[in-house]
Amino acid sequence: MASRWNIRVSIILVFCFPELLLSAIVTLDSIEIYTTHEWLASTPTVYFLCSGENKTALTDVKKTNIVYKFRGEESFQPLTEFHSRKCKRCGIYEEDRIKSDDVFDEWEFCPSDFKTSDGRYIHTKGKEFNATFLCHECVQKDIGISSDYASPGDEDEHGINRSVLIIGLSVVSSTVLFAAGLVTAYKYWQKKKRQKDQARFLKLFEDTDDIEEELGIGPLSDSI
CATH class of the missing domain: 1.20.5 (Single alpha-helices involved in coiled-coils or other helix-helix interfaces)
Known part of the structure; x- marks a missing residue:
């Protein structure tokens, strides 16, 4: 009886509270860096990292003031994945050969950031970079995110x-x-x-x- 009860409870949670079992993939749509921090390297080694996860190297990003567009099918995609409404501590960094890696920016990366109808989120950091992220499931799975274009x-x-x-x-x-x-x-x-x-x-x-x-x-x- 206990196992049957657990199955029924799981079914109810899936349908009534999908935010508890969210699985939403995040990809990088575009990025433009405005500066580099490593003077000794001819080209920067830029990467994305969320706390407790593996870093994702953005090997195509080599020059400043160039907008790099992606299709979401690249080998490094996806960047990360949400399994709940809880935010993650993420950032964009540049490898440093001498001291600790340089930080473009670190911020609280949340499913609720994706507020547009197409699941798009733009993050800008002063004179450092401008990046656009995509998470279609964040909107489609109705986790409490309202669309900017919804009536x-x-x-x-x-x-x-x-x-x-x-x-x-x-x-x-x-x-x-x-x-x-x-x-x-x-x-x-x-x-x-x-x-x-x-x-x-x-x-x-x-x-x-x-x-x-x-x-x-x-x-x-x-x-x-």
Whole structure:
């Protein structure tokens, strides 16, 4: 019963709270760096990194003041992936051969940053760089991100549809749980009934033995 209950709870969470099980891929759409920090290198080695993850080298980014466009199919893509609404500490850096790597910028990278209808987010850091990130799933999976281009009517309609869906799923889950409870109760009743029938059957034999003793009728071996 416990495993079945866990499955039902997981199904309800998936449909009613998709933000808990989000899987949204983030890719780099474009980037332009305005400066470099490593003087000894002929070309900079720029990379993207989120805390606790592997760094992603942006090997195509070699010169300043050039907009590098990507299709999301490059070997280094995707940059990262969101599995919840929680933000990540991410940044863009440049490798340094002598001391610690130089920082273009570090910031809290969140699913809620992707607010446009096409899942686009632009991050700019002063005289350092300008980058555009894409996360289509952040918008499509409805994790509480409102579109800049959505009308109030659309938002109300989505809210109503979501409420109807939640109510429907709640009714279905309650019905399933009620049916499961009835099945369990019926099996328990059957078990108790069998136990009572067995007790009556044994009692019948005990009563028969008592009657035979009262009448002086015993087993054949005793009469011999």
